[in-house]
Amino acid sequence: MPKVVVLPGDGIGREIVPQAMRVVQAVIKDSPVKLEFEEHLVGGAAIDAVGKALPDETLKACLEADAVLLGAIGGPKWDTLPTAQRPEVAALLPLRKHLELYANIRPVRMLPALVHASTLKQEVIENVDMVVIRELTGGLYFGEKGRKDNPRSAYDVMVYNEDEINRIVRFGFETARKRSKKLCSVDKANVIETSRFWREVTLEVAKDYPDVELTHMYVDNAAMQLVRYPKQFDVIVTENMFGDILTDLASMLGGSIGMLASASLNGQKGLYEPAHGSAPDIAGKNLANPLATILSGALMLRYTFSLEQEAQAIEQAVEKVLNDGFRTGDLAQPGDKVLGTVEMGDKVLEALGSR
Structure with missing residues (x-):
């Protein structure tokens, strides 16, 4: 059983x-x-x-x-x-x-009965229906971390390997293929090397999914767009820490x-x-x-x-x-x-x- x-x-x-x-x-x-x-x-x-x-x-x-x-x-x-x-x-x-x-899969759907429960305007959040897919076993949360003296400091290391990125991005493409065939990959490729690598691998995987429209967005812009015009998103895929933050933000698109x-x-x-x-x-x-x-x-x-x-x-x-x-x-x-x-x-x- x-x-x-x-x-x-x-x-x-x-x-x-x-x-x-x-x-x-x-x-x-x-x-x-x-x-x-x-x-x-x-x-x-x-x-x-x-x-x-x-x-x-x-x-x-x-x-x-x-x-x-x-x-x-x-x-x-x-x-x-x-x-x-x-x-x-x-x-x-x-x-x-x-x-x-x-x-990690977090569906975010604004039910009509809860449209007034959110702190956001009705016209912004009504009909929102998206899925956020977050990589869960790599990145900053699992990298080397520690403290140093002289001067006092702390560090957390963000690491992603190709296989980790490939499987979560592929999961995102498969999910998008079952929905509206739109996938937005969120990174910080203008600043962070792991994000540049993330984008490279994502573009390679995209060749296997020509029927899915792929877009890229920096995480800071994605956070702003989620509260400005969330209906533009269908499936979002991102790394561990970015996903942790964005999914809590997206929760208000569902009322609470x-x-x-x-x-x-x-x-x-x-x-x-x-x-x-x-x-x-x-x-x-x-x-x-x-x-x-x-x-x-x-x-x-x-x-x-x-x-x-x-x-x-x-x-x-x-x-x-x-x-x-x-x-x-x-x-x-x-x-x-x-x-x-x-x-x-x-x-x-x-x-x-x-x-």
């Missing part, structure tokens, strides 16, 4: 993951594909329990599983630890590396970062998580928006288990709940029906049942 490892993690992760689990289990109830779910510790919760952010047992389970559903990692309680021991560094980055999750789901893939296995953090300021208060995690569950059904009908059912249920005027606090406008985390999960389940 296919196995899903469930990692609630820290902060609001322990509240939003159960809601996603309820929805996923409900939608596959009558499916011929049966899934086994197994929960494990990760992040700060694992540090508190066993002294290690990514316990060996958790890593082993993830390596053996078909998919991983993750909540959130980190919080101020562990911010004073040495960098290498902090939950985000000691758990999330190694997990991506060990699972070889090189491609609480709506942004993500999938991290290696071609066989996937790790699925909301794009937001652990939000310790609202943890334990039944205030968190579970929809990004629920939608991450839909991505899991689509990409790892090929359950397209079930994935669409979840997405349609979320859209129905929003169309009916129900919101969590991060999305609420005057007159909206504001729900807590559990109550929003209830409404999505109701919408699934009314199909």
Whole structure:
């Protein structure tokens, strides 16, 4: 039986993951594909329990599983630890590396019901529908880093090899080919040598995709264009740090970062998580928006288990709940029906049942 490892993690992760689990289990109830779910510790919760952010047992389970559903990692309680021991560094980055999750996919779609939830003007964001693909196992986050004395300094080294660029860019072209056949590669080739190399490799790969229109854009301009005229984009592909920044910016094109789901893939296995953090300021208060995690569950059904009908059912249920005027606090406008985390999960389940 296919196995899903469930990692609630820290902060609001322990509240939003159960809601996603309820929805996923409900939608596959009558499916011929049966899934086994197994929960494990990760992040700060694992540090508190066993002294290690990514316990060996958790890593082993993830390596053996078909998919991983993750909540959130980190919080101020562990911010004073040495960098290498902090939950985000000691758990999330190694997990991506060990699972070889090189491609992060973040769909960004403005649902009509949420057009007023964004801080951006309606005419700018309505009908936005794009995918941002971020390279996940190379670049600055994984390069050599350290400190020096006399004078005091710190350094982080950005390195990309040809194979790393080739596979993520090819993933971008394949994704674009299934959509509107438009791919924008984001780099900083006017300043950074790795970006110049990135562009060179991208142009070589493009020869295999003559049917896809390729454009290039510097990352600073891309950030500006995402808030100026986001509808120009369909598929964006970029390196690790640029993608980290641009996907958070793009979350506002969907109304709230609480709506942004993500999938991290290696071609066989996937790790699925909301794009937001652990939000310790609202943890334990039944205030968190579970929809990004629920939608991450839909991505899991689509990409790892090929359950397209079930994935669409979840997405349609979320859209129905929003169309009916129900919101969590991060999305609420005057007159909206504001729900807590559990109550929003209830409404999505109701919408699934009314199909």
